Amino acid sequence: MKxxxxxxxxxVEVPLQAADKWQALATIARVPVRAxxxxxxxxxxxxxxxxxxxxxxxxxMEHGIAIPHAAIxxxxxxxxxxxxxxxxxxxxxxxxxxxxxxxxxxxxxxxxLAHIKTLAEIAKLLxxxxxxxxxxxxxxxxxxxxALAELQGAPR
Numbered sequence: 770m771k772x773x774x775x776x777x778x779x780x781v782e783v784p785l786q787a788a789d790k791w792q793a794l795a796t797i798a799r800v801p802v803r804a805x806x807x808x809x810x811x812x813x814x815x816x817x818x819x820x821x822x823x824x825x826x827x828x829x830m831e832h833g834i835a836i837p838h839a840a841i842x843x844x845x846x847x848x849x850x851x852x853x854x855x856x857x858x859x860x861x862x863x864x865x866x867x868x869x870x871x872x873x874x875x876x877x878x879x880x881x882l883a884h885i886k887t888l889a890e891i892a893k894l895l896x897x898x899x900x901x902x903x904x905x906x907x908x909x910x911x912x913x914x915x916a917l918a919e920l921q922g923a924p925r
Contacts, residue, residue, distance in 0.1 A: 770887045772872070772894060773917040775849035779804035781910035785852030785871055790829070790860040794819040794837055797850045797873030806848045807875075815841055815875055829862030833869035834895045838888060840878040847884050848875040849891075851913055855905055870895060870904055894921070 782800055787793035798816035802809050818839035822828070829835040835858075850873035857867025872891055876884045894900055900920055907913040 770847065770884075770890070771921045772849060772851075772891050773914075773921040775847065775887075776851050776914055776917055777804065778910040778914055780806070780848070780850050781913045782850065782852040783907060783910055783913060785854045785858065787852075787854070787858045790823065790835070790837075790858060790868070791820065793835075793852065793858050793860070793868070793871055794823060794873075797837060797852065797871065798875075800850045800852075800873075801848045801875065804848075806846075807844050811841075811843060814843070815839070819873070819875075827861045827863070829860035829868055830892065830895075831862065831864040831866070832896070832898075832901060833857060833862070833866050834892075834901070835860045835862065835868035835871045836874065836888065836891060836895075837871065838874035838876060840876045840881045842878050844875065844877050846877065847880070847887065849873065850875075851904075851917075853904060853907060853913060870901060 852871040860868035
């Protein structure tokens with residue numbers, strides 16, 4: 770599944786304000802509530818699952834990218850959150866650079882294997898410098914959604 774098919778304006782946080790990766794994970798857990806993706810009562814469960822996953826191994830990659838993810842009971846569909854922060858958030862990335870593009874994935878536990886491919890596709894998309902540059906030039910959620918649609922050839 771393409772990132773452009775998962776993201777709408779309510780699932781974009783621009784700028785993602787966080788002093789560290791733990792605050793970023795808390796925000797990622799909260800954003801889907803405003804989008805109606807899951808109820809407020811799920812936030813603590815989602816945040817805890819993201820934290821447990823992050824403590825097992827960093828989801829901070831290279832080139833200013835982090836893709837925190839966790840499998841959760843109680844949701845039916847994959848939820849993605851896009852957070853952008855041009856200056857970056859300390860995230861213990863593989864290359865030591867701050868994360869400037871954070872894609873949070875909240876995955877239904879029952880569909881975990883099906884979404885490994887989605888995770889790989891997102892990582893491949895963000896490996897392209899032009900994609901990262903285009904996203905980081907976005908100052909609003911609408912700009913980010915439009916950029917993703919154009920970059921991935923998705924209908925708007």
